[in-house]
Amino acid sequence: MNANPRGLNDGAASHPRARQGNAGFTLPEILIGSTVFLMTIAGAFLTFTVHQRTWRQSEVWMEADREANAVLHRIVYGMGDQPGLRAAAANSVQTTTNANGWALSYATGSSPSNSIAYRADTRDFLLLPAGRTVGGGIANASVVLRANVVVPNMPPRITDAELAVTIVRREGLFEVERDLETIVRFRN
Secondary structure: OOOOOOOOOOOHHHOHHHHHHHOOOOHHHHHHHHHHHHHHHHHHHHHHHHHHHHHHHHHHHHHHHHHHHHHHHHHHHEEOOEEOHHHOOHHHOEEEEEOOEEEEEEOOOOOOOEEEEEEOOOOEEEEEOOOEEEOOOEEEEEEEEEEEOOOOOOOOEEEEEEEEEEEEEEEOOEEEEEEEEEEEEOOO
């Protein structure tokens, strides 16, 4: 006699609740889940690399800015015991150029002979007489002396100098070019 009152097959494999021990995901479910997971990881990695690259480029940019500021600061205010261009007597300032760059000579009350030389071959500045090198990686530098009529009916005299520095930094894939200018007004 049949112990099953409904007359259904008593096989455990045919009963839906009997497969609970073998529960799991089907192949399409696994493929869809893996695809969503991999897309999420790829998006996070892409976001991370883009932000890391932007951060590094900003860092190289700031390094070039700091270098340009430091170079102009040392030229204008001096280094150590050597006075900079800010202390120069206006009537003593003169420039000379050569194939390798230019030099700006000036005298101060404490030092009769000072000069700042831009050397294109080494891409740096040299402060003389101390012989200190200022900055590096200076792609271009220029100086313009401006003369104005200070006293009527007298010849114009030099009143200020305009300095411009271009710093180029290359690091890996990044190349940054920073231009910085300043004007030094002579007090005397």
